[in-house]
Amino acid sequence: MKTRIILCGACGKMGGNVLSLLENDTEAVAVCGVDLFPKEIGIPVYKSFSDVKEEADVIVDFSSAENVKERLEYAKAHKLGIVLASTGFTAKDLALIDEYAKSVPIFKTANLSLGVNVLQALCKAAATVLGELYDVEIIEKHHNLKKDAPSGTALMLADTINEVFDGKKKYLGGREGIVGARDKSEIGIHAVRGGTIVGEHEVLFAGEDEIITISHSARSKRVFAVGAIRAAKFLNGKPAGRYEMKDLLAEENN
Ligand SMILES: NC(=O)c1ccc[n+]([C@@H]2O[C@H](COP(=O)([O-])OP(=O)(O)OC[C@H]3O[C@@H](n4cnc5c(N)ncnc54)[C@H](O)[C@@H]3O)[C@@H](O)[C@H]2O)c1
Numbered sequence: 001m002k003t004r005i006i007l008c009g010a011c012g013k014m015g016g017n018v019l020s021l022l023e024n025d026t027e028a029v030a031v032c033g034v035d036l037f038p039k040e041i042g043i044p045v046y047k048s049f050s051d052v053k054e055e056a057d058v059i060v061d062f063s064s065a066e067n068v069k070e071r072l073e074y075a076k077a078h079k080l081g082i083v084l085a086s087t088g089f090t091a092k093d094l095a096l097i098d099e100y101a102k103s104v105p106i107f108k109t110a111n112l113s114l115g116v117n118v119l120q121a122l123c124k125a126a127a128t129v130l131g132e133l134y135d136v137e138i139i140e141k142h143h144n145l146k147k148d149a150p151s152g153t154a155l156m157l158a159d160t161i162n163e164v165f166d167g168k169k170k171y172l173g174g175r176e177g178i179v180g181a182r183d184k185s186e187i188g189i190h191a192v193r194g195g196t197i198v199g200e201h202e203v204l205f206a207g208e209d210e211i212i213t214i215s216h217s218a219r220s221k222r223v224f225a226v227g228a229i230r231a232a233k234f235l236n237g238k239p240a241g242r243y244e245m246k247d248l249l250a251e252e253n254n
Helices: 012-023 068-077 091-100 112-135 152-164 222-235 245-252
Strands: 003-008 028-034 058-061 082-085 105-108 135-142 172-175 185-195 200-209 210-218 239-242
Touching: 003 012, 003 245, 012 028, 012 222, 028 222, 058 222, 068 082, 068 091, 082 222, 091 105, 091 245, 105 222, 112 152, 112 200, 112 210, 112 222, 112 245, 135 152, 135 222, 152 185, 152 200, 222 245
Parallel strands: 003 028, 003 058, 058 082, 082 105, 105 239, 135 185, 172 185
Antiparallel strands: 135 200, 200 210
């Protein structure tokens, strides 16, 4: 039986990419959408989860961090999994997500592309070998409509590197004025916004007389939609808990 998806943010750019991929998918289907601004997109779209009538297995969320509780509560009440692909969650939202993960299977990642997950592993390996001697700076570039900054992916990469340093690093967004010499405890995170850039992440490990740069460039939003559909299929039928890309990859590679 196909994995039945409720697509939250169905009328947005990512929603459109997911829908077009699902047209030819034999294992998953979008049964309806939820969007603050419903449009005619070939499936029923509701303004709120309280209007949803269709039976489903998983919610795929590409909307925004706003009102995440509504999605989580619907998933809990209807025993659905939820793929949280939206970014920009506050610390309070993240605590709520952890609370709901006790009763709902939740797949959450700031980046659904396979390549960024490889980038994450490479950053961890580089930080482990290079240690405190190399300064880490992250530069992310996105289109001019992106609402949150820095990107969820940049923060995810910073968190991965920071794990190597037992969480001691502090994140610094941009520098201006007489800021003085760079503090060893910093990870600089810089957000560039312009045009239609899909998503670029560059991590610099700058040492004495050498720089190592590890980067990823997404050339289309399709790559994230592919990951979201894989995540929805993976999550269908899973017990409550938090899941991420490495769990999906471990299962697919088994
Ligand atoms: N995890 C990833 O790999 C990944 C990749 C791309 C985008 N994203 C994230 O996905 C989200 C959507 O990106 P997009 O480019 O499609 O944006 P978009 O603005 O084109 O689309 C968002 C859609 O969601 C709707 N929406 C917003 N808030 C809502 C709410 N509370 N309830 C219901 N609908 C709501 C909007 O009306 C809009 O149609 C962003 O948070 C973005 O950062 C994540």
